[in-house]
Amino acid sequence: MAQALTGGCLCGAVRYKVSGDQIFSGRCYCNDCRKTSGTGHNAVLAVAEQGVSITGKLTDYTKPGGSGQPFTRRFCPTCGSRIAGVGPALPGMVLITASTLDDPEKFVSQMSVFASRAPSWDRPPADTPALGPMTGGRSAAGAVVQPRPADRSANNANARRSARAADFSMPDMEFSPLFWLEF
Ligand SMILES: [Zn+2]
Ligand SMILES: [Zn+2]
Secondary structure, rough: OOEEEEEEEOOOOEEEEEEEEEEEHHHHHHHHHHHHHHHOEEEEEEEEHHHEEEEEEEEEEEEEOOOOEEEEEEEOOOOOEEEEEOOOOOOOOEEEEHHHHHHHHOOOOOOOOOOOOOOOOOOOOOOOOOOOOOOOOEOOOOOEEOOOHHHHOOOOHHHOOOOOHOOOOOOOOOOHHHHOOOO
16 A cells, blocks of 8 residues: 655645655656646646645646646645646546655656756756656657556556656656646
């Protein structure tokens, strides 16, 4: 059983608990995340929707992502904290905004998405894969980024049992859905 995560918005009206395993995590530097984050990127962790319980009123804002499919960002209507994101490009998942965790150290980023759009004042960290937009898995530096062999079996039981952020593995899908997501 994964370690439960808790978090909430700035004013406290919205609270959430995540009891399921984390599926993947990352920083998104797409234009939409930059606009909504208040800084150069949005840090998110993807979890199964059935493991997420949210209390309090949320306001939704929906706009098409890079795939053309709608993506909905969910905010506290009082203080504006971005709590979560959902959309058909990530079926069955909720993207929790890592900055709203009660303990932000519970988040470890596996990758940087849309890294080529990062502003000069908020560069992606050098110690995680940096993926550019719509490039089929090429990093900003031009190197092909592929999940390590162990990551390709992310759906195995060992991966799912892992509760430590450093052990998170990609779900059984290519990186490409993330390129098209604009989450
Ligand atoms: Zn609030
Ligand atoms: Zn994004």
